[in-house]
Amino acid sequence: MGTAYIVGLFVILIIYGPLAWGLYKLSKAETGL
Amino acid sequence: MIFLPEETWKSRVGFVAAAMGSAVGLGNIWLFPMRAGLYGGAAFLVPYLILLFLIGVVALTVEFTLGRAAGGPIEAYGKTLPGGKYLGIFVNAMMLMIFAFYSVVVGWALRYFVTALTGKLLSVDPGSFFGSISFSTEAAVWQFIAIAITIGIVIMGVQKGIERACKIMMPGLFVMLIILAIRSITLPNSYAGLEFYLLPDWSKILSGKTWMIALSQMFFSLSCMGMSNVVYGSYIKKDQDIPLSAIVTAFGDTAVAVTAGFAIFPAVFAFGLEPTAGPGLVFVTLPVVFQKMPGGIIFAVIFFLLILFAAFSSTVAMLETNVQAATTHLNMSRKTATILFGLLAFVIGAPGAINPTYFEWIINISTVYLGPLGALIAALALIKLGIDKAYEELRKGALIAVPAIWKPWAKYVYPIVVIIVYISQFIVG
Numbered sequence: 414m415g416t417a418y419i420v421g422l423f424v425i426l427i428i429y430g431p432l433a434w435g436l437y438k439l440s441k442a443e444t445g446l
Numbered sequence: 447m448i449f450l451p452e453e454t455w456k457s458r459v460g461f462v463a464a465a466m467g468s469a470v471g472l473g474n475i476w477l478f479p480m481r482a483g484l485y486g487g488a489a490f491l492v493p494y495l496i497l498l499f500l501i502g503v504v505a506l507t508v509e510f511t512l513g514r515a516a517g518g519p520i521e522a523y524g525k526t527l528p529g530g531k532y533l534g535i536f537v538n539a540m541m542l543m544i545f546a547f548y549s550v551v552v553g554w555a556l557r558y559f560v561t562a563l564t565g566k567l568l569s570v571d572p573g574s575f576f577g578s579i580s581f582s583t584e585a586a587v588w589q590f591i592a593i594a595i596t597i598g599i600v601i602m603g604v605q606k607g608i609e610r611a612c613k614i615m616m617p618g619l620f621v622m623l624i625i626l627a628i629r630s631i632t633l634p635n636s637y638a639g640l641e642f643y644l645l646p647d648w649s650k651i652l653s654g655k656t657w658m659i660a661l662s663q664m665f666f667s668l669s670c671m672g673m674s675n676v677v678y679g680s681y682i683k684k685d686q687d688i689p690l691s692a693i694v695t696a697f698g699d700t701a702v703a704v705t706a707g708f709a710i711f712p713a714v715f716a717f718g719l720e721p722t723a724g725p726g727l728v729f730v731t732l733p734v735v736f737q738k739m740p741g742g743i744i745f746a747v748i749f750f751l752l753i754l755f756a757a758f759s760s761t762v763a764m765l766e767t768n769v770q771a772a773t774t775h776l777n778m779s780r781k782t783a784t785i786l787f788g789l790l791a792f793v794i795g796a797p798g799a800i801n802p803t804y805f806e807w808i809i810n811i812s813t814v815y816l817g818p819l820g821a822l823i824a825a826l827a828l829i830k831l832g833i834d835k836a837y838e839e840l841r842k843g844a845l846i847a848v849p850a851i852w853k854p855w856a857k858y859v860y861p862i863v864v865i866i867v868y869i870s871q872f873i874v875g
Contacts, residue, residue: 417640420488421708424644427495428701435694439458442687442845 451517452773453604454683460609462691465506465678466698467612467759469668470619472551474699475756476727478663479707483643483721485659486650491704493651493660498696501661501863505670505821506692507840507848508856512828513679514688515839518770522676523823526830537820538771541673542787543812545764546795547805549596552757553588554580554729559750562736567746572733576726586799590792596761597788600769601781604681608762615755619702622752627708629745630716639715643707658870665867667699671817672824674763677770685843693846702756709749713739728753765791818868825861833857 455461482490516522520534527533557579561567567575579585599607630636650656669675682688714721714731717738723731732749736742765787772783798805828836833853841848 415637415640417637417644420644420646421640424488424491424704427491428697428704432694432697432701435690435697436459436462438690438845439462439687439694443458 451680454681455686456605456609458686458691460605460613461678461682461686462694462698463612463616464608464759464763465510465675465691465695467616467756468674468678468763469695469699469760470616470702470756471548471667471669471760472555472725472728472753472757473663473667474703475706475710475753476725478667478703479643479710480722480724480727481659481663482704482707483711485653485656486647487642488644489646489648489651490656490660493657494664494700497657497661497664498700501860502664502668502670502696503689503692504852504855504860505665505864506668506675506695507689507852508828508836508860509670509672509675509821509824510679510682510688510692511836511840512824512831513676514682514684514842515831515836516827517680518677518767518774519673519820519824520771520775522680522831523827526827527823530827533823534771536816537671537673537823538768540671540812540817540820541764541767542791543794543808544817545596545761545768546791547798547808547812548757548761548764549592549791550585550589550795550799550805552592552754552761553585553590553799555750555753555757556592557584557588558729558733559747559754562743562746562750565743567733568737568743570733572730572737575733576729580729581800581802581805583800586796589795589799592757592761593788593792593795596758596765597784599758599762600765600788601784603780604766608766611762612759615759616698619752619755619759620705622748622755623702623705623709626745626749626752627705629739630709630711630713633713633716633739636712636716639711639713639721640708642715642721643711658866658873661863662867662870665818665821666813667703668696669760669763670821670824672820672822672827673817674767676824677767678763680770683843687843687845688840689848690845814871818864818871821864822861822868825856825864829857829861 512522516525519537523530523534599611713735719731736746768787769783772778798808837853
């Protein structure tokens with residue numbers, strides 16, 4: 414696998430990781446109301 | 447005095463969708479990936495993410511908190527700063543000008559979307575086509591349609607109009623962007639595009655210019671200009687979260703920008719085209735890509751629809767800023783204010799739809815020379831409101847802990863950074 418693919422996967426993880434975590438926490442708080 | 451808004455967001459997720467929609471715009475699609483490619487590839491993300499956490503998230507918390515504590519720009523600045531009411535009117539005027547020229551570009555995107563839908567985009571010469579539709583009477587007609595659609599959403603109100611539309615448009619935008627990214631990466635000979643976009647050049651992050659570019663890009667991408675974010679903040683209920691919403695908004699905005707690079711560069715390189723064509727990337731280079739790509743018309747329709755989602759989720763925030771001011775201070779109904787300010791934006795922007803010199807002038811005045819002052823006004827207003835009071839406001843309904851360092855950070859560091867951003871506009875362009 415080329416280096417750019419590995420870097421790309423890493424970039425996706427560090428951006429989408431916090432986004433998914435935050436959205437999950439917001440949704441959880443919403444349904445808990 | 448406690449500020450109580452007449453309208454509020456229905457849900458936390460709805461607010462985040464609207465705030466993210468306001469932040470995500472055309473700059474995410476063409477400007478961020480191009481700058482990342484030119485200034486270090488993946489290494490560009492290092493300064494960008496550091497600044498996003500240290501400045502971007504703080505900037506959003508400052509503007510949202512100010513809005514919830516004191517109301518829209520005219521109320522918030524009027525209560526805190528000498529002559530603040532006039533500063534509020536000033537930022538509203540800037541917002542109207544930004545909406546006026548932005549709606550011209552949305553008009554171009556609408557024209558492209560319709561041309562893609564009819565299949566004709568595959569048979570035109572993209573360069574000549576763009577030349578024929580931009581800066582013409584026809585462009586003013588499409589600008590009017592773009593404004594009419596924005597009016598149609600805003601007139602329905604905060605919950606039933608803006609929030610509902612953004613809850614559809616933002617997930618839709620992500621889905622379409624991911625489809626395009628997968629298609630782009632799987633094209634033959636696309637790997638060179640990924641290399642251009644991602645391979646890190648660590649020497650670039652030692653350059654001050656790279657940090658300035660990252661700071662400027664991040665700041666304007668998050669729409670931190672003391673305008674729409676303050677208005678959106680004023681609609682947050684006291685039991686709704688601000689700090690986590692700011693983080694999600696910042697990362698959502700960045701996710702769109704980063705994914706746009708995956709959707710664009712592999713495809714552009716796969717067909718041997720120029721990757722640094724600026725705004726022309728969207729309206730000239732990519733249509734060439736769609737013409738050469740198998741099944742290109744489907745991807746062209748998807749691409750211009752996602753551009754429209756990014757654009758309309760921003761224009762509703764722009765128009766809402768003026769509508770909030772007019773309904774609060776001019777005693778107008780939402781219906782009257784929305785139509786009136788929509789038409790005003792058309793009157794101001796239509797000459798720009800026809801004349802490129804005026805178009806450039808209105809962009810420079812509203813986004814480079816005067817608009818960024820709004821961020822500084824908001825930062826100062828928050829300080830005058832009282833940093834302890836602001837900190838308490840920020841913690842109300844918060845779903846995550848806010849460290850006490852936020853106080854000196856928002857009071858001392860943030861305003862200095864805003865001044866640096868303003869000056870950097872003249873250095874990095």
